[in-house]
Amino acid sequence: xxxxxxxxxxxxxxxxxxxxxxxxxxxxxxxxxxxxxxxxxxxxxxxxxxxxxxxxxxxxxxxxxxxxxxxxxxxxxxxxxxxxxxxxxxxxxxxxxxxxxxxxxxxxxxxxxxxxxxxxxxxxxxxxxxxxxxxxxxxxxxxxxxxxxxxxxxxxxxxxxxxxxxxxxxxxxxxxxxxxxxxxxxxxxxxxxxxxxxxxxxxxxxxxxxxxxxxxxxxxxxxxxxxxxxxxxxxxxxxxxxxxxxxxxxxxxxxxxxxxxxxxxxxxxxxxxxx
Amino acid sequence: xxxxxxxxxxxxxxxxxxxxxxxxxxxxxxxxxxxxxxxxxxxxxxxxxxxxxxxxxxxxxxxxxxxxxxxxxxxxxxxxxxxxxxxxxxxxxxxxxxxxxxxxxxxxxxxxxxxxxxxxxxxxxxxxxxxxxxxxxxxxxxxxxxxxxxxxxxxxxxxxxxxxxxxxxxxxxxxxxxxxxxxxxxxxxxxxxxxxxxxxxxxxxxxxxxxxxxxxxxxxxxxxxxxxxxxxxxxxxxxxxxxxxxxxxxxxxxxxxxxxxxxxxxxxxxxxxxxxxxxxxxxxxxxxxxxxxxxxxxxxxxxxxxxxxxxxxxxxxxxxxxxxxxxxx
Numbered sequence: 229x230x231x232x233x234x235x236x237x238x239x240x241x242x243x244x245x246x247x248x249x250x251x252x253x254x255x256x257x258x259x260x261x262x263x264x265x266x267x268x269x270x271x272x273x274x275x276x277x278x279x280x281x282x283x284x285x286x287x288x289x290x291x292x293x294x295x296x297x298x299x300x301x302x303x304x305x306x307x308x309x310x311x312x313x314x315x316x317x318x319x320x321x322x323x324x325x326x327x328x329x330x331x332x333x334x335x336x337x338x339x340x341x342x343x344x345x346x347x348x349x350x351x352x353x354x355x356x357x358x359x360x361x362x363x364x365x366x367x368x369x370x371x372x373x374x375x376x377x378x379x380x381x382x383x384x385x386x387x388x389x390x391x392x393x394x395x396x397x398x399x400x401x402x403x404x405x406x407x408x409x410x411x412x413x414x415x416x417x418x419x420x421x422x423x424x425x426x427x428x429x430x431x432x433x434x435x436x437x438x439x440x441x442x443x444x445x446x447x448x449x450x451x452x453x454x455x456x457x458x459x460x461x462x463x464x465x466x467x468x469x470x471x472x473x474x475x476x477x478x479x480x481x482x483x484x485x486x487x488x489x490x491x492x493x494x495x496x497x498x499x500x501x502x503x
Numbered sequence: 504x505x506x507x508x509x510x511x512x513x514x515x516x517x518x519x520x521x522x523x524x525x526x527x528x529x530x531x532x533x534x535x536x537x538x539x540x541x542x543x544x545x546x547x548x549x550x551x552x553x554x555x556x557x558x559x560x561x562x563x564x565x566x567x568x569x570x571x572x573x574x575x576x577x578x579x580x581x582x583x584x585x586x587x588x589x590x591x592x593x594x595x596x597x598x599x600x601x602x603x604x605x606x607x608x609x610x611x612x613x614x615x616x617x618x619x620x621x622x623x624x625x626x627x628x629x630x631x632x633x634x635x636x637x638x639x640x641x642x643x644x645x646x647x648x649x650x651x652x653x654x655x656x657x658x659x660x661x662x663x664x665x666x667x668x669x670x671x672x673x674x675x676x677x678x679x680x681x682x683x684x685x686x687x688x689x690x691x692x693x694x695x696x697x698x699x700x701x702x703x704x705x706x707x708x709x710x711x712x713x714x715x716x717x718x719x720x721x722x723x724x725x726x727x728x729x730x731x732x733x734x735x736x737x738x739x740x741x742x743x744x745x746x747x748x749x750x751x752x753x754x755x756x757x758x759x760x761x762x763x764x765x766x767x768x769x770x771x772x773x774x775x776x777x778x779x780x781x782x783x784x785x786x787x788x789x790x791x792x793x794x795x796x797x798x799x800x801x802x803x804x805x806x807x808x809x810x811x812x813x814x815x816x817x818x819x820x821x822x823x824x825x826x827x828x829x830x831x832x
Binding site (some may be wrong): 236392393395396397398399400401406410411414415417 | 522559589590591594597598600602606607609620671672
């Protein structure tokens with residue numbers, strides 16, 4: 229059966245694009261810096277001037293949300309790109325080289341995998357409380373997100389290194405690095421893309437979780453800290469649904485978008501293979 | 504081109520050592536086509552791997568030496584001792600591996616596999632367009648359409664793929680090409696095409712070609728000189744014509760006799776039995792078990808390779824006595 233559209237990929241891509249637009253383009257049109265308190269009257273309901281109303285801190289909820297989306301996406305993307313690249317390089321090297329190199333790298337991966345990440349993250353975050361920049365938060369998240377892709381890339385490399393074409397590449401004089409990059413990488417590139425998307429999701433969620441319990445840098449606007457401040461100011465009790473609700477809905481929509489993109493992509497490559 | 508002296512190439516594992524190549528001395532001369540023949544498990548492929556300096560574990564060179572002499576970039580000969588041959592791989596010496604089905608990367612287009620094979624030091628790498636033109640030109644000489652460049656390996660037929668591999672192995676104009684069973688698992692028509700392609704290339708580039716095959720017909724058609732191996736040793740070595748018309752080793756004679764001939768109906772004669780274990784090789788001549796002419800001496804002492812004439816050597820106790828007279832048909 230031939231399908232004209234991959235509606236899942238399309239929907240996911242549309243959602244993710246919407247968020248990219250909200251996060252990276254829209255904030256530049258903000259009339260005032262939404263992160264500064266008391267720039268607008270407090271606790272206004274939604275209106276034409278303030279699309280999602282205003283917060284108890286005197287911020288415009290909509291413009292603040294765009295900043296939060298921007299920062300959350302930056303954390304997610306930096307974490308995902310770094311974790312995937314490090315994971316692929318370490319994993320493929322370990323699997324392809326084998327021997328002592330493999331044992332050392334595998335030990336490293338396994339150590340990071342068995343350490344429960346959330347307590348460590350809470351500890352780290354509370355150590356640098358209030359001062360952690362977005363980049364630093366992303367860096368800390370990378371530490372706990374590279375071993376998974378590394379472990380899986382290693383498994384693929386272990387199988388691939390025994391194939392004849394890898395032997396051919398070797399005795400045709402290609403260097404181990406070139407074999408890893410040119411012969412092995414194409415095999416797992418589509419998997420790596422899926423992993424990348426998944427890691428964006430994990431990073432956004434982890435940062436959100438840290439922020440909600442108040443151990444992230446509250447001076448930074450992220451989806452997590454937005455929820456944190458709303459909770460701090462009793463948004464639930466005061467029934468300021470737009471303030472507390474918009475970041476929650478945003479996170480959920482972002483997740484759905486990324487999920488649809490990821491599964492849509494694998495569906496796409498499956499149909500491409502089938503033809 | 505290449506001088507092999509008393510080579511011992513063994514597969515070493517903690518429990519057993521398989522002496523796949525056991526004391527082989529051989530000279531590969533410049534510009535010749537040398538055939539290496541013998542049945543499965545006689546050490547042909549191992550010998551060629553050692554000649555290429557490609558030693559995947561557990562293969563090790565336990566003794567002897569291989570010196571390869573190639574013309575360096577300035578035209579002067581350079582001699583390299585095995586196994587430090589990585590620096591000349593593909594540029595000066597190349598290897599066409601056994602089994603064309605899986606030696607190309609299935610997820611990389613043929614074109615890119617050619618580019619990957621061109622080393623970084625090669626000035627041609629800088630101009631991709633010119634390199635592509637050269638590639639198309641080269642493929643045309645080998646009767647391969649330029650469309651194969653855009654294809655993935657699985658889109659090509661077995662014969663096509665084998666041609667692509669031959670083209671890949673010879674694109675850098677190596678001076679020595681080692682082909683390990685280049686035509687096995689292909690039908691005779693395709694086989695003929697590949698052999699013609701190999702010999703044409705050899706003539707044009709004037710390089711040296713070593714062909715390993717269990718198919719005596721291939722050797723007769725293509726090679727100038729041939730070495731017959733049995734159980735890890737060379738038992739006969741000489742010009743192909745001489746070996747076929749006047750075989751001096753009973754094994755060679757029996758191999759030739761088992762070939763079908765035009766105009767002869769009826770069952771061909773096989774060689775009863777199977778080769779001995781290479782873990783614990785028998786004393787004396789290794790072929791003695793299966794040799795119809797074997798004597799007590801054969802079972803006791805290993806025969807040395809002796810000269811029949813200047814070009815032809817044989818390792819058989821009975822060769823000087825002239826039993827060989829009765830070997831040829």
